[in-house]
Amino acid sequence: MSELYEALAPFYAELNGDVPYARMAEYVQKCFSSYFEGEVRDVLDLGCGSGNMTFPLLSLGYSMIGVDASENMLAEARDTRRGDEILWLCQDMRSFELYGTVEGVVSTLDCVNHLLRREDVLSCFSLVHNYLVPNGIFIFDVNTPYKFKHIYGENSYVLESESAFCVWQNFFDERRGRCHFAVDLFEENEKGLYERRSADREEQMYTPRQIRSMLEKTGFTVLSVTDDYTDSLPTETTERLTFVARANKEM
Template sequence: MNTYEKFAAVYDAIMDDSLYNQWTDFSLRHFPKDKKKLLELACGTGIQSLRFAQAGLKVTGFDLSQEMLNIADERAQTAGVDISFVQGNMLDLSSVGTFDYVTCYSDSICYMQDEVEVGDVFEQVYQHLKSGGTFIFDVHSTYQTDEVFPGYSYHENAEDFAMVWDTYEDEAPHSVVHELTFFIQDEDGRFTRYDEVHEERTYELLTYDILLEQAGFKKVQVYADFEDEAPTETSKRWFFVCEK
């Protein structure tokens, strides 16, 4: 795991803003309608937290990066929305209470080092969900990591920053490495270079099913690519809707 460091400064600029609407719509379709209290894991800079709060939910945002949370808190204050933001590692949710819903989007589960950590996250979520609560998360499909990502390259140029994002196949099955180089303009007009490496790994659908069952989840439904349809061989993003 990493803290995103300077990446927090340009994170919003390189994210596809339309994804937040899709995550919001998918969540609201699958949340029971009579509950309000939501924990958003890996909330980043708070855009999704704000969407959930504006939809009427009582939101707690949780993230490893304090830099991200500082931006998130400022965003919520500017919007006049009451959201609690907590810094921590989702391998240990002891600093938060219990919730009706827990979400973990933007393939954040794929940042866990191995399936043991993935299982530990599922167990933590189960412990902090109320009875009848719903846990929704998304991950990269094996098709995405094995066929789509290797050789992927993304370049972004803006007035005050530029970046290069290259993705390569990693050694472990269904894993990739994202190498990011970006240049951020300082107050004096000069550009400073920053480099980051992000490692992601996913697993077969059966592995996720087993880990969720071991954590205690008995009812799990799997969808793909923001739609209420079962995954296909070429689905890029898997969605899991788990009920406690």
């Protein structure tokens, strides 16, 4: 899973420049204020990548921890302005360890879909629950079945930036609910020639009912399910669901 991210690390921000991270961070802040009784100080960004969500949350005043399985992505994050103000940990989201508890956990841009087995999701959710304070808030998103079937499907895409372009091919197995991505990244070198890097990854489709069941099984209460970091209810063509859940724990 981290092979693709390591190949994309220098260009991740360019290739994802249209993601509204600031708006997403403001939505997270609103949810923390609405659902947590007390002050949210410490927040974990799980599957943080190069910190595209971590830094906006830092700017909102939270003390941030970033966990990601790719050392290259974390190196990009550390080299960013204010990168030394964040604790970066190179760990797998299925088996991560923290030094203490946090009031909030976020995991954005379909990190949960990267967990290919329900056992992996349950392990991740259990650890999130373990490191949240009582009534702590977990906010994350998943790609919808609509996106897997109609946006991913068997489609191919070309993503371009000034210094790179990426050929992205999808192969969706509807029976297994799994999408295979073949990614070719072409990077311009100092001689003006393009060097090719290739990687594969997979994402697993989970229905809203399955996600809700796994949250409840690991000690969470689902507070809201909305359309992509907004207050709008999901529709049949929603591509990303945002879950907000509370950790049920004794004080």
